[in-house]
Amino acid sequence: MTSADDLDRIWREGLTLAASELVVRDDPRARTATRVQRRRRSRRIKTAVAAIAFSVAAIGATAHFDDHVSHGRVASRPPTTVQASVSIDDAPGNQLAITFPGRTVSGNPPSVTLPAGIIHFEIHGTPAHQLVIDGVPDFTATFAGTASSTVTENVRLQPGRYSLHCTIPGHAAAGEQAILTVEAQAG
DSSP, rough: OHHHHHHHHHHHHHHHHHHOOOOTOOOOHHHHHHHHHHHHHHHHHHHHHHHHHHHHHHHHHHHHHHHTTTTOOOOOSSOOOOEEEEEEEEEEEEEEEEEEETOOOTTTTEEEEEEEEEEEEEEEEOOEEEEEETOOOTTTEEEOSSSOOEEEEEEESEEEEEEEOOTTTTTTTOOOOEEEEOOOOOO
């Protein structure tokens, strides 16, 4: 015969075995733990994706500045060798004209030929005028104040034709414009 202690032990072992076989299918603690794990995983993935996107953007920006080519054909202020220096007088003697002292100019509007590459512009201008080069978004020569002044700019120009003109309405049509013909260098 079995003693009460043996029966009690068998009863406890049976309950323990039955409990281990029993699966709680809808345990709220397990659901919460699973949800928390998924959220943490999602946050880690989002953080990693953001870090990768930031790194790619930083590399792209660095490459953009290293390449020195922006806006399609032209970039301004590159740190390489100057191919030519150009002196420009804008509206000399209050005439609506652009002249190139020391350079051969032809045509109407006046046209000057320049080599492709970095061009150093030294522009002497009168107050209240502003020169731009179409196709070169970073180039603007603004003359403010009451006296004539000088603006210097280095600009990379690719082969092609560019219009240099005053932005004051009617000034370009009155003659304050010039054509820059940029030719590829032989070599």
